[in-house]
Amino acid sequence: MTVTDTTQGADTTEDAALHADASYAVSHARSQTLHELIDDPQARGRDRLRVLTGDRPTGPLHIGHLFATLKSRVAIQDKGIDTFILVADYQVITDRDSIGDVRAATLGQLADYLASGIDPERSTIFAHSAVPEVGQLTLSFLSLVSDAELRRNPTVKDELAATDGRPLSGLLLTYPVHQAADILSVHGTVVPVGRDQLPHVEQTRAIARRFNQRYAAGEQYFRAPDALLTELPVVPGLDGKKMSTSRGNGISLGMTADETAARIRKARTDSERRITFEPDRRPEVASMLRIVGLFTGEAPEAVAARIGDGGAAVLKRELTAAVNDGLAPHRERRAALAADPAYLESVLREGNARAREVATRTLDDVHDRLGLHY
Numbered sequence: 001m002t003v004t005d006t007t008q009g010a011d012t013t014e015d016a017a018l019h020a021d022a023s024y025a026v027s028h029a030r031s032q033t034l035h036e037l038i039d040d041p042q043a044r045g046r047d048r049l050r051v052l053t054g055d056r057p058t059g060p061l062h063i064g065h066l067f068a069t070l071k072s073r074v075a076i077q078d079k080g081i082d083t084f085i086l087v088a089d090y091q092v093i094t095d096r097d098s099i100g101d102v103r104a105a106t107l108g109q110l111a112d113y114l115a116s117g118i119d120p121e122r123s124t125i126f127a128h129s130a131v132p133e134v135g136q137l138t139l140s141f142l143s144l145v146s147d148a149e150l151r152r153n154p155t156v157k158d159e160l161a162a163t164d165g166r167p168l169s170g171l172l173l174t175y176p177v178h179q180a181a182d183i184l185s186v187h188g189t190v191v192p193v194g195r196d197q198l199p200h201v202e203q204t205r206a207i208a209r210r211f212n213q214r215y216a217a218g219e220q221y222f223r224a225p226d227a228l229l230t231e232l233p234v235v236p237g238l239d240g241k242k243m244s245t246s247r248g249n250g251i252s253l254g255m256t257a258d259e260t261a262a263r264i265r266k267a268r269t270d271s272e273r274r275i276t277f278e279p280d281r282r283p284e285v286a287s288m289l290r291i292v293g294l295f296t297g298e299a300p301e302a303v304a305a306r307i308g309d310g311g312a313a314v315l316k317r318e319l320t321a322a323v324n325d326g327l328a329p330h331r332e333r334r335a336a337l338a339a340d341p342a343y344l345e346s347v348l349r350e351g352n353a354r355a356r357e358v359a360t361r362t363l364d365d366v367h368d369r370l371g372l373h374y
């Protein structure tokens, strides 16, 4: 049977932009329906939802992660929805030469997960490297995609552009297929992600459909998953750009109160005395106001009005207090967890075993459908 939709899509940049907008609108609508489904205990039971999401262990998680992802994962878990969280260690080497201290990053990430309320009894936390079945599923999925389709993936293109002239590695080109295996290995149906990950969810949906068509004689073996779009805004860094560990513009969850104060003290503002919320003209000040607001629940305009002529000094004082007070309970739990690496390792080992059991069953089913059983 031929796969008909591998070459479908846009040829010109303009078409590509239109196509991206249209598919965003569709994904957004599906995501809205999903939010409603998740909030309705009866409906979500009937639909047997399973969440799969993950993070690359590239460094400490920061307050952006707390507001954009960790809190919503905990909320989903607390609604009783089966949740799998992946430490995507193989994805670390998609766009860089060295995997770095991946062990430290993984244990730190795990400490932040648990400190934020992810409960390892109810959520399965696992790592790529511990579930080789995911890698093996990737092989059969690679037969379902064309190289043109892989090269068109806008997120992969952006990531390649950000590597400053490195050649496109086979892993960077194909990681969306590996990510499809992450999701489908555990039959994930709900994928909480930011907008940049939508092309990968679309790729996963195409792979699920094509697998069913080509290898499962039309049986609905894989269900096409839906993206659950993060509704919270991306938390800006202190300089108004995207918060990232490597830019040094972020506040990581694991920093001490003193380190946080020092980072905020050194952050640049501007020379205007009066504090106002004007994101375009004053990005640094606007970011700081937004971060205060996230912790206090106020609108950034209200924070600005309160500070007014107090200027940057008062703004920084308020920001330091808001962040350090807001994160104190998380940091206390995190420190206790980080002091017990044996416990963290046991959590990961158990999660790995559970995920591996599910992925092994999926791989067996896939092999059955491919006729690969001896």
Ligand code: TRP
Residues within 6 Å of the ligand: 052, 053, 054, 055, 056, 086, 088, 091, 179, 182, 183, 191, 192, 193, 197
């Ligand atoms: N690519 C995601 C990121 O960079 C991490 C990730 C890996 C992921 N596998 C996943 C997210 C599966 C959702 C589902 O943030």
